[in-house]
Every structure is written in C-alpha cells, then in structure tokens.
Amino acid sequence: MNELGLVARIGRKQHRRDPRLIAGIGDDCAIWRPAPGEDLLFTTDFLIEDVHFKRGLYSAADIGHKALARGLSDIAAMGGDARFCLLSLALAPSCDAGWVDRFYGGLLKLAARFGVSLAGGDLSHADRVLCDIVVCGAAPRGKALRRDGARAGDAIYVSGRLGRDWRQYRRPAPRIDFGLKLRGRATACMDLSDGVSLDLHRLALASGVAASLDSIPVRRGATLEQALHGGEDYELLFTMRAGATPPRGAIRIGAIIEGQPGLVLLNGEPLPPRGYDHFRK
C-alpha cells in the first residue's frame, strides 16, 4: 500500500460525481463551482482515537460514518444542504487495506445518503487513527440559521428526545432534513453535540439572552443527568417566535427570557453549563 495507490483506491470507491465538483481527489486542491444565489457553509471536526472513540468499541465503518456525521450535523444546524466533504486521515500502524476499505465504506455510504461528494483530503500516518472532516453545505443567500437570533419570548425546542443511545452514539443520524424545515422559521439553531446545558448556554450567550427550561424529554433508558449534560445527541436545538408552529417531531423544552446573557434556568434554578469541554480543568 503506498500513497498514490491508496488515493486511486479511494477515488474509485465513489460512483456518482457532482457536476459542480470540477476537480476532485488527486489534484492539489478540489475545485468547486458555486451556484448563483447560494451561501456556502463550512465546518471542520476532529475524530481522534482515544479522545472521541476507542477502536475496540467502534468498527472501521462506524468510525468512517461518525467522522462524516459530525460534520453533517453542523450543516444541519445551519439549515444547510450538504454538498461535498474533504477528509484528512492518519492511519495507525495496524490499519491494513481492509480496514481502510471498511472505513471509506462507512463514510461513503453516509455520503451517498446525503448526496455528498468526497472531494479530497490528506493522508498521513500516526500512532493512532486521526480523522478531520471538512463538510461544505449550502443555503439560499442569507437563509442559513445562526445561533444569535433568539429573542425573549421565543419558544425553545429540540428535534428529539435527549440522552445518549448507544447505536446513535456510534452511528449518529445527522438531522439535515429537519434542519431544512427550520429555514425561514427558526430564529436560532445549533446542534446538540456537547449536552443541552452547555449548548443552550452557548446559544443564549450568542443571542445575548437567558433561557428557562421547564421540561427535558429524556430518551428511554437514559437519565435526566445524561439528557442535560451528556453530549453526542446530534439533535437540533432551536428557537421559534412564540405561537409559530414547529416541524412535526419537535419537542418544546422552555422559553427564551430576558436576563444575564447565557444564563440557563431549569425549573427556575440556574443550570450550570456542565456539558463536554475539552479544556475544562
């Protein structure tokens, strides 16, 4: 296995080719021709062995799936359609050609489901598996959903019950379709990757408002603690004007209020932002 052979092998795995992708895998850069009237959305997310996953608990295909799903979830959070991705992948010494095939199999299966082209990336080696996904999405000009538009009086929703589910944890299902329904309707939106206590704090902070939670929809088998602080839900957290009708499946969890920016209350008591933080000492 050498780098040229590996790149050719990856390129062959992909069948459909997006006509807007003028050049994909194999040149110094991918070339993308933007459609008129569209804003482009960009996100990048690490997936690092022993930080974000253990190889003993994840198959190669799970890792490929999850690497892309993390990026797609950010596109969903902006109300975007997914367009293409680039993947930087460092292989550990024990990753053979079969592992690489299964990894890209998992990634490309999810990519095909959302019409995403693998446009390029970087290959390297390291002592453990390192992935960094770049996803480009698109939204009509000015229509991308942001975190900073929530106003006092808005209702707060999530796109589904909270609390880690093991299958969902290994193979998250990005809520792209749900996000598309929020375009022009939600006042603010983000994805729940680090726990609602921390993520709602971030949304409220960005919007300069406070938030009051009154009910938390806990997934069957999860605890309230997990639902509040657990992270890796990959559901959408969003706000809408009071009285606006949310998409089917949305669950109301509270309301935006005036108050100290970023403050989150649960049943009237301050809820500390205890979700996942890489740098909390």
Next chain:
Amino acid sequence: MNELGLVARIGRKQHRRDPRLIAGIGDDCAIWRPAPGEDLLFTTDFLIEDVHFKRGLYSAADIGHKALARGLSDIAAMGGDARFCLLSLALAPSCDAGWVDRFYGGLLKLAARFGVSLAGGDLSHADRVLCDIVVCGAAPRGKALRRDGARAGDAIYVSGRLGRDWRQYRRPAPRIDFGLKLRGRATACMDLSDGVSLDLHRLALASGVAASLDSIPVRRGATLEQALHGGEDYELLFTMRAGATPPRGAIRIGAIIEGQPGLVLLNGEPLPPRGYDHFRK
C-alpha cells in the same frame, strides 16, 4: 482556559474581516458568500507532532505558520488567490495559554500577509499537538491550474532552487504570487512537497506523459540527493508550451516526452519516485 474562552480569545486576535465572510468563528459553520464567476479551491493538510515536526525544534509560532503555509502552497499550485481558512487544533497537555497565543500569532501573521481570514475550525485535546488546516482559494472560472495538462514537447520548470533549507523548512514561504503569474500560461502545475522525483512522477502520471530531466538546480548547501528526493521545498513545479516565456525566476529543468505515463528520466536514466510517502513499506 475553557473552550468558550479559547474560542473568544482566538476570535479577538483577528482584526480585518472579509465582507464575504458572513459568519466566522463561533457558530456551527462559517458562512461564505462566493463572488460570481469564481471557482473555489479547497485543500486540507495535516501537521502532526512527531510525524511532520518535533516540538523541540519548532516554536509555537513556527508550527502555526507552517500549518497554514502547507495549505497556502496547495492554493499556489492551482494558481489561486487565498480567501479563508479553518483550523482544527488538538492541544497537548503541556500547551498553555501562552503557547496557544504564540501558535495563533504565527498563523495569523502569515494569514494577514495573504489576506486570508480565519473563518472557524475545531478545538480538541490529544497527547500531542495535531493541526489540520483547510484553506479555500479562488480562481476565475475555469482558470485554476491542474496537474493533468502537460503534453509532450512542453518545457518543465521549477519556481526556485531545490533542496531543503532549514529556515524555509520551518517557515515555508508559499508561492502564491508566483502561481498567479502562471494562470493562463502553465499547462500543468503542482507544488513540490514530497520531492521532485515523486512529484514529477505524479504530474506525469496525471497528464499521461513521461518526463525527461536534464538539470537540477540545487540550493546552496544542499546535495543533489536532497534536491531530487528531499521534499518540503514548497516551490512550484510546472510545465509550459515550448517557446512560451516563463515568469522571472523560473528555472528550466527538462521537458515532457512521450512514453510510459509517470516515467521520469534523469540524463536519460529512469529516476525512481523516491520522495516522501507516508505508506511506503
């Protein structure tokens, strides 16, 4: 130091704001509004401690500089102007706030030189420093330089002498300005990151031609071996129609010939592609 604080700290370091960057650091995605008539170029490059650099030999600012420079060099190779970047960064336990400041200092100084906005990224922790840079560049529609346009009879050039230079190695100078002069003139182009023996093999393979080298311009202090196979030159390798005038500073090193695609000859003898390959066994 927590993640929110760190993100705010990074956001404040950047002064100039590109009006095409509708949303930058701090939301789920960056939002970019493409200009009409432009193709966008995308590249992603790892810079991994103990694979691409040793922390004892590189200052934090060197690492920040080099992470971005690697991506800019790919944009240069396509004849692109640089627009924005995203950085995924995993910090090692010993990286304190001062280290982070110096790292972004090095990166943002180079970014300012090329008018590049830091639009977002990801932060994580790991047992060593991991960087993955994404750079977006732009070229007028259909004008990006590719690897696959070289034809028999074309002359082969490099943008400068070859062979590793220690200063250049720590703080590569991306040849964006040189690449812009090649637009509409070069028939094929790529950057020299893995050694001319391997990189010319790749260019010839992509173009379906062979190449014959007759002179290698060795940098003072370097050996011919380093110039041929050493990698990390960050000069441009390109081809032009015979008789076309290259930009000032270009050095002719040979000619494209008919023959087995990818074959490279040096003074008539086959030159094996011995440059850097992460997966050579």
